[in-house]
Amino acid sequence: MRRRTLIQLAGLSGLGVRPAWGQELKPMQISTLSELDPATRIAELIITEAYRRLGIQAVVHKLPGERSLRSANNGEMDGELYRRLGMELDYPNLLIVPVPLLTYEIVIFSRGTNFVVNGWESLRPYTIGFVKSIKIVEKNTQGMKVEVANSLRQAFLKMMLGRSDVVVANRASGLAVLRELNLTEIKVLTPPLASFPVFHYLNSKHAALVPKLTTVLQQMQKDKSIENFQKTVMSELDGYLAPPVDLSVPGSV
Structure with a gap:
């Protein structure tokens, strides 16, 4: 000791x-x-x-x-x-x-839903999946159609079932979960919605x-x-x- x-x-x-x-x-x-x-x-x-x-x-x-x-x-x-x-x-x-x-980059993950990304308002026509308690996403999607999930894995699976059009999440987190689930057809739309240290x-x-x-x-x-x-x-x-x-x-x- x-x-x-x-x-x-x-x-x-x-x-x-x-x-x-x-x-x-x-x-x-x-x-x-x-x-x-x-x-x-x-x-x-x-x-x-x-x-x-x-x-x-x-x-x-x-x-x-x-x-x-x-x-x-x-x-x-x-x-x-x-x-x-x-x-x-x-x-x-x-x-x-x-x-x-x-x-930290907040981006849009999409399975065939393509649109011009021009800030958070460009999400308004769509049903947005995300993980609850992610405050930046909660704040910027107020009043929009959302599909809240308990985990990012669940958010992506909901999108695969058609319950949401897109998933909004941290880029690195999303890529890791997509790799785990082998969902290679899902793409990242750019530019990011937010990027911050x-x-x-x-x-x-x-x-x-x-x-x-x-x-x-x-x-x-x-x-x-x-x-x-x-x-x-x-x-x-x-x-x-x-x-x-x-x-x-x-x-x-």
């Missing part, structure tokens, strides 16, 4: 995180979405490595979307693995670690860790660790589907 603690102290000396003598830093309990998702895998690899460099073990727990956020916000969990900018507005006990982990969040009781994690993640940017994790995971999906269908209006956002 003492030898293990000494190893941890040696590893932490350059980053200013020092446990009390004879004690080990407690593992950090991190919540995230339960959905099968390469984006989650990328974030998990990055954050696990960042904590490792601080001499801390990170344990990731997969929970339903809303429960994951509530657990991190109320302190039941120590943090949220990754979310978009601004989550602290609705969950005030969450503190952002201001280094992006990856870029995602960040790690900590419960406010761990405020002292925010600058330390920021420093480590910046180091991981410089040494290409973050980029390498992204490439490793995404290379497994490249080329799985036919090229995306681009029916966008020139110059549209």
Whole structure:
């Protein structure tokens, strides 16, 4: 035990995180979405490595979307693995670690339904499948015809049964599920509906860790660790589907 603690102290000396003598830093309990998702895998690899460099073990727990956020916000969990900018507005006990982990793309998956993608309003004539508790999709499809699913796998199967025309989801997540189900006829329409960076969040009781994690993640940017994790995971999906269908209006956002 003492030898293990000494190893941890040696590893932490350059980053200013020092446990009390004879004690080990407690593992950090991190919540995230339960959905099968390469984006989650990328974030998990990055954050696990960042904590490792601080001499801390990170344990990731997969929970339903809303429960994951509530657990991190109320302190039941120590943090949220990754979310978009601004989550602290609705969950005030969450503190952002201001280094992006990856870029999250919300796209339209289609099985033969082709149309010009010109923002969220272009979805209005169609029945839209998506996973409940994905807040950006819920917000931007209010008043439209929707078919909510408990999982992305279920959303795609509903589309195959004709209960929805399209599925709106994170690109990487969708490609992984389509690969699992071997649904090669489904295409991605472009451009994305939204594209934004995602960040790690900590419960406010761990405020002292925010600058330390920021420093480590910046180091991981410089040494290409973050980029390498992204490439490793995404290379497994490249080329799985036919090229995306681009029916966008020139110059549209």
